Amino acid sequence: MTSSGRDLREYWIPAMGKPRRWLHDIWVDLGAPADVVRDIHERRYADPKPIGRVRxxxxxMRARAFLRRGIKRTLATG
Known part of the structure; x- marks a missing residue:
C-alpha cells in the first residue's frame, strides 16, 4: 500500500467516525460537496450570518459522507 493509501486508511477513515470534528469549519472545508463549497465561499469572501446548530x-454530516465515499473509491481503485 502506498503512503497515501495508508494515510487514507489510518487517518481519514477513523476521522470519519468522529462527528464532533465535522462541526468545525476547517474540517468541513476538507470534504466539500457543491452546497458546502458555496458555504465555504460565503464564509471566506462574504459576510455571512452565523449558522445554527442544525445547519x-x-x-x-454531508462533508463527512462526501469525503468517506471519495476515500473508499480511491482505496478500492488503488
Missing amino acids: RIRRG
Whole structure:
C-alpha cells in the first residue's frame, strides 16, 4: 500500500467516525460537496450570518459522507 493509501486508511477513515470534528469549519472545508463549497465561499469572501446548530450538524454530516465515499473509491481503485 502506498503512503497515501495508508494515510487514507489510518487517518481519514477513523476521522470519519468522529462527528464532533465535522462541526468545525476547517474540517468541513476538507470534504466539500457543491452546497458546502458555496458555504465555504460565503464564509471566506462574504459576510455571512452565523449558522445554527442544525445547519452546522447537517453540513458536517454531508462533508463527512462526501469525503468517506471519495476515500473508499480511491482505496478500492488503488
